[in-house]
Amino acid sequence: MSIAAKARARAAAAFPTDPTLPANLRRNAPLVPTDTAAGRSLAAVIAILTFLAGLCAGAAEMVATNAAQWQSSVAQEVTIQVRPGPGRDVDADVAKAEAIAKQEPGVARTRIFSKSESERLLEPWLGSGLDLSDLPVPRLIALRMSGDRVDLGSLRTKLVAALPGVASLDDHALWLQRLSTAASAFVGAGIGLVVLVLVATGLAVTFATRGAMAGNKEVVDVLHFVGAGDDYIARAFQARFFGLGLRGGGIGAACAILAFVIAGLVTGSASSGPAGQEIEALFGAFHIGWRGFFSIALIGGIASLVTGAVSRLTVRRYLG
Amino acid sequence: MKSLLPGAERPVVQFEHVGMRYGLGPEVLSDVSFRIAPHSFQFLTGPSGAGKTTLLRLILLSVRPTRGTVAIFGEEVSGISSEKLTLLRRRMGVVFQDFRLLDHLTTYENVALPLRVQGRSESGYRGEVVELLRWVGLGERMHALPPLLSGGEKQRAAIARALIARPDLLLADEPTGNVDPALGRRLLRLFLELNKLGTSVIIATHDFGIMDAVNARRMVLNAGRLRIEE
Ligand SMILES: Nc1ncnc2c1ncn2[C@@H]1O[C@H](COP(=O)(O)OP(=O)(O)OP(=O)(O)O)[C@@H](O)[C@H]1O
Ligand SMILES: [Mg+2]
Numbered sequence: 209m210s211i212a213a214k215a216r217a218r219a220a221a222a223f224p225t226d227p228t229l230p231a232n233l234r235r236n237a238p239l240v241p242t243d244t245a246a247g248r249s250l251a252a253v254i255a256i257l258t259f260l261a262g263l264c265a266g267a268a269e270m271v272a273t274n275a276a277q278w279q280s281s282v283a284q285e286v287t288i289q290v291r292p293g294p295g296r297d298v299d300a301d302v303a304k305a306e307a308i309a310k311q312e313p314g315v316a317r318t319r320i321f322s323k324s325e326s327e328r329l330l331e332p333w334l335g336s337g338l339d340l341s342d343l344p345v346p347r348l349i350a351l352r353m354s355g356d357r358v359d360l361g362s363l364r365t366k367l368v369a370a371l372p373g374v375a376s377l378d379d380h381a382l383w384l385q386r387l388s389t390a391a392s393a394f395v396g397a398g399i400g401l402v403v404l405v406l407v408a409t410g411l412a413v414t415f416a417t418r419g420a421m422a423g424n425k426e427v428v429d430v431l432h433f434v435g436a437g438d439d440y441i442a443r444a445f446q447a448r449f450f451g452l453g454l455r456g457g458g459i460g461a462a463c464a465i466l467a468f469v470i471a472g473l474v475t476g477s478a479s480s481g482p483a484g485q486e487i488e489a490l491f492g493a494f495h496i497g498w499r500g501f502f503s504i505a506l507i508g509g510i511a512s513l514v515t516g517a518v519s520r521l522t523v524r525r526y527l528g
Numbered sequence: 529m530k531s532l533l534p535g536a537e538r539p540v541v542q543f544e545h546v547g548m549r550y551g552l553g554p555e556v557l558s559d560v561s562f563r564i565a566p567h568s569f570q571f572l573t574g575p576s577g578a579g580k581t582t583l584l585r586l587i588l589l590s591v592r593p594t595r596g597t598v599a600i601f602g603e604e605v606s607g608i609s610s611e612k613l614t615l616l617r618r619r620m621g622v623v624f625q626d627f628r629l630l631d632h633l634t635t636y637e638n639v640a641l642p643l644r645v646q647g648r649s650e651s652g653y654r655g656e657v658v659e660l661l662r663w664v665g666l667g668e669r670m671h672a673l674p675p676l677l678s679g680g681e682k683q684r685a686a687i688a689r690a691l692i693a694r695p696d697l698l699l700a701d702e703p704t705g706n707v708d709p710a711l712g713r714r715l716l717r718l719f720l721e722l723n724k725l726g727t728s729v730i731i732a733t734h735d736f737g738i739m740d741a742v743n744a745r746r747m748v749l750n751a752g753r754l755r756i757e758e
Contacts, residue, residue: 235640235650241632430628433588434689435618436645438610528610 238451239431239444240424247452250416254409254456255463258511261405262464262504268398269500275391279384286360287378288349288367296374302347305367305375309351312363316354321347402507409511410518413449417522420445428527438527446520453515461508468496468504538602539563540697540728541587547595548582556582558752560596564697564730569723571739572732574749580732581625583749584699587730588622589613601696618646621690621727625701627682629674635685636661636670642693653692660688663718665711679706687715691722698722698729704738712738 288305292298302320309318321329326345360379367375421428431441541564548557556579564570572580585591586598589605598605600616608616621642629638637644639661643653661667664684674682683706690698698719704712716738723729730747733739739746746757 235637235654236644237633237637239630239633426628427630429590430630430641431645432614433590433617433622433628434642434645435614435693437614440645440647 238448239441240420240427240448244423246416246419246423247448250412250449251452251456251459253412253416254453254511254515255460257405257409257412258457258460258508259463259467260460261402261507261511262461263467264398264401264405265503265507266464266468266496266500268395269496269503271391271394271398273497273500275387278387282380282384282387284353285380286351286353287380288351289376289378290347290349290371291374291376292344292346293374298347301371301374302349305371306349308366308370309349309363312366314354314359315351315363317352319350319352321350323347406507406510406514410514413453413515413518414522417445417449417519418526420448421523421526438524441527442520442523445523446516449519450512450516453512457508457511457515460511461504464504465501468500472496537566539599540566540568540601541730542599542602543586543596544598545596546586546593546598548579548586548591548593550582550591555594555752557586557749557754560752560754562747562754562756564728566696566728567723567726568745569720569729569742570731570745570747571742572730572747572749573734573739576734578749579752580749581701583754584622584701584730584732587697587699588620589616618642618693619696621693621695621698623683623686623690623698623700623703625705625732627674627686629677629682629685629689631674634671634673635666635677635681638674638685639666639688639692641689646693657688657692660692664688664715680708680711683707684711684715687718691718694722694725694727696727698727700729700731702733702735703731704733704735709737713741716741 288309290298290302290305292301306318306320309315323345326347329348330345360377364377367377428441431444436444541562543560543562546557546560547555548560549555560583572583574580582591586593587600589598589600589608592598592606601619603612603616605616629635630641633641636657640650640653640657643657644650658667658670661670664687666681666684666688669677669681669685672681674685677685683703687700687703690700700719703719704715707715712735719729719731720742731738748755748757
């Protein structure tokens with residue numbers, strides 16, 4: 209029997225028993241006050257940092273996707289270059305090279321660039337008013353391969369054997385390698401920035417937790433006196449900061465996703481015009497896909513977890 | 529040292545030549561020695577500024593003595609670990625002179641706090657808390673936040689919070705300072721009831737009305753010295 213029950217039994221029935229509780233009685237409010245000005249600014253800081261991290265991750269994702277697309281389309285294009293030499297019939301050499309290429313398995317189509325087409329390709333470098341008829345302009349044969357990875361070794365050997373010093377095969381390997389290096393560098397930088405932003409979030413939370421501990425000294429004291437251990441108090445703070453982190457991270461991630469969706473819609477509607485095509489040629493499709501959206505949401509989640517864990521550690525060190 | 533007599537238990541509180549000063553200030557308590565027996569009931573009295581609150585804080589382990597030794601529940605407290613400290617505090621209930629209710633929690637939540645921090649579920653203690661709140665006359669004020677309570681209501685909430693976990697030792701600092709004499713006597717009866725159930729009670733007070741109502745030991749502090757009137 210509780211002491212009050214016993215005391216009341218002695219004090220007669222002056223106090224009627226009514227076991228029903230008011231339905232709206234608040235019973236388990238957070239032990240650490242939540243909705244404070246400091247809490248809201250921390251949530252805003254986390255939201256901004258998450259937003260920036262989300263933009264970095266989305267951009268990295270976009271570059272990675274587009275680079276992969278470029279690579280696969282470029283890898284299907286192979287060019288044969290036929291150089292005119294003194295005393296040689298270029299057109300005959302070109303026809304011979306094409307015949308060799310056509311026999312090669314894996315070559316789907318061939319297209320010969322005529323002399324004037326080849327000259328036009330040089331225009332951006334040499335200007336248009338020039339008479340190139342005397343210059344030994346190399347002639348090109350574009351080959352479209354049927355698969356991504358066709359062995360070009362035998363074709364190269366045959367070409368060199370049939371037309372030594374005249375025909376050469378360009379599979380863009382160097383260019384592809386450069387593109388791949390640049391894309392990986394960009395993605396690496398993006399991941400690095402995301403990590404930096406998460407570290408910044410952790411630091412911001414450390415300071416905010418210290419501030420909250422100082423601001424809630426009275427609460428911490430009282431919790432100690434009523435028998436709460438350090439770990440219990442740390443959990444109470446962690447719960448509060450995790451909530452703030454979840455709010456900030458959610459808002460930031462949602463804004464980043466929204467930004468990509470809007471950018472996708474805008475470039476999508478503009479890509480019918482010439483400017484849109486220019487943009488698309490430069491940046492590829494402005495589209496980050498489900499994987500991109502998922503990584504942004506993941507960053508929001510990680511930001512909340514970091515917030516909770518860091519605040520708990522900070523409280524433990526503050527109390528200990 | 530083991531006692532062969534089951535009744536002669538270890539004292540709940542034991543002070544040996546305790547001296548205490550705040551920072552570099554004057555000595556607030558000097559050479560204070562006493563024991564609080566299990567199941568005992570006593571008043572701690574003395575003029576304002578005599579050091580009553582300081583003595584209670586020493587028992588509560590919120591300040592440490594500058595000289596002498598303090599043992600709580602038979603445990604010497606110098607260099608005690610924070611886990612042990614938590615366990616000791618769960619065996620104590622405290623009514624602070626300035627109440628120390630948490631302003632962002634309702635009266636109900638404040639009173640339930642000692643049970644909540646022990647990890648008990650809300651549905652498990654709800655009945656107990658409501659019953660005690662009704663007994664101290666706060667049945668209608670359960671939702672109220674402390675800033676909206678009167679001084680006397682705050683005091684009763686603070687008392688209810690100290691009693692709810694049925695501690696082995698109750699420390700009450702001026703627990704009847706803000707209530708009318710009739711309510712004061714009723715609260716005193718609550719302390720006596722708790723004492724009958726086995727709790728050692730120390731009440732710091734100037735209130736001769738309640739001291740004269742009970743025939744109990746009086747610890748009188750004056751100018752930092754303790755005198756005990758049995
Ligand atoms: N935190 C503190 N820092 C410095 N001095 C303090 C502190 N707390 C109390 N004192 C001083 O210690 C002395 C004893 O104070 P204490 O609060 O223990 O007295 P008290 O007997 O409880 O008085 P009252 O009856 O007015 O509550 C006083 O002179 C007071 O000024
Ligand atoms: Mg005092």
